[in-house]
Amino acid sequence: MKLILLTGFLGAGKTTLLKKLLNEYQGRKIGVLMNEFGEIGIDGQLIKNENFDLIELNNGSVFCACLKENFINGMAEFLNHELEIVFVESSGVADPANMGIILEMVTKITGKSYDYLGSICIVDGRFFLKQFDVIAALEKQIIYASKVIINKADLQNPETLQEIVQKITTLNPTTEIYQASFCQVPLAELVMTMSSQSSQNSRSINTWESRPQACVLRTDAVLDYQAFEKFLDEIKFCTHRLKGFVKTDQGIFEVCGVSDLASLKRWDEAVETTEIVLISAVGIRMISDLLRLWKQYFGDTPMQI
Numbered sequence: 001m002k003l004i005l006l007t008g009f010l011g012a013g014k015t016t017l018l019k020k021l022l023n024e025y026q027g028r029k030i031g032v033l034m035n036e037f038g039e040i041g042i043d044g045q046l047i048k049n050e051n052f053d054l055i056e057l058n059n060g061s062v063f064c065a066c067l068k069e070n071f072i073n074g075m076a077e078f079l080n081h082e083l084e085i086v087f088v089e090s091s092g093v094a095d096p097a098n099m100g101i102i103l104e105m106v107t108k109i110t111g112k113s114y115d116y117l118g119s120i121c122i123v124d125g126r127f128f129l130k131q132f133d134v135i136a137a138l139e140k141q142i143i144y145a146s147k148v149i150i151n152k153a154d155l156q157n158p159e160t161l162q163e164i165v166q167k168i169t170t171l172n173p174t175t176e177i178y179q180a181s182f183c184q185v186p187l188a189e190l191v192m193t194m195s196s197q198s199s200q201n202s203r204s205i206n207t208w209e210s211r212p213q214a215c216v217l218r219t220d221a222v223l224d225y226q227a228f229e230k231f232l233d234e235i236k237f238c239t240h241r242l243k244g245f246v247k248t249d250q251g252i253f254e255v256c257g258v259s260d261l262a263s264l265k266r267w268d269e270a271v272e273t274t275e276i277v278l279i280s281a282v283g284i285r286m287i288s289d290l291l292r293l294w295k296q297y298f299g300d301t302p303m304q305i
Helices: 016-025 068-078 096-112 128-132 137-143 158-171 186-194 225-238 285-298
Strands: 002-008 032-034 051-060 087-091 116-122 147-151 177-178 216-218 239-248 251-258 263-268 275-282
Touching: 002 016, 016 032, 016 087, 016 116, 016 147, 016 186, 051 068, 051 096, 068 087, 068 096, 068 225, 087 285, 096 116, 096 137, 116 128, 116 137, 128 137, 128 158, 137 263, 158 177, 216 285, 225 239, 225 251, 225 263, 225 275, 225 285, 275 285
Parallel strands: 002 087, 002 116, 032 051, 032 087, 116 147, 147 177
Antiparallel strands: 216 275, 239 251, 239 275, 251 263
């Protein structure tokens, strides 16, 4: 059973690439393990109409002690099924340095092993240089990548793209680099030429102590759309990433934010309650900013975090 790991920082485009891979392998027997840092799963809802077996692990990184046991059990469970390939979408803050150790443990439990093809790292072409200096896991994701996709390349100038390529090449001289928009790459060729990095047997830097501050905003209220737009335009500056679904007086919308960019996209499926995952760029201060902005735009409207 073949195994491919997808890495990349929050909002770089991992789920976009996963959806394209699922389309590429349509009609084959596929397993998907999705890992989200927030305590609720959002990305699983974005791909749930596809035909595959799905396991979701939330509220941590699968390479951290907080979820590693569940990750190993999930990987072992897939080996009990007749699947052709398994895709693992890691959380944006994952350090995959101990992937080799995890696969060895899976083999000890099951007596079976994966054909690990390696990892594809998706780099956010717009924000990578800014993120790289503050997110230690990004370096590890690149070091252990078989392929690197510089996504959103159309949103960056050629000089900065060249700087990104140089930084990636310095960290991992053997990796193949693609530049793309919306992860549009030759997938069949990319997968066919993948090879794992044999050195993935180090200790991961993912620990309880290194976890970014994260929370989930919940409310049953139907929110004023324009007020929520203003709220979103301010709270986004406190976050690395925010995503979820919001119920407004103009309908239900998917919420998506990366760094200082945030957008609302109409969502046609039913959503019982507003739930938005926020991963902080300012530590615990995000909670006080969130409460202040909520009060400013929604007054005494009930909300839980």
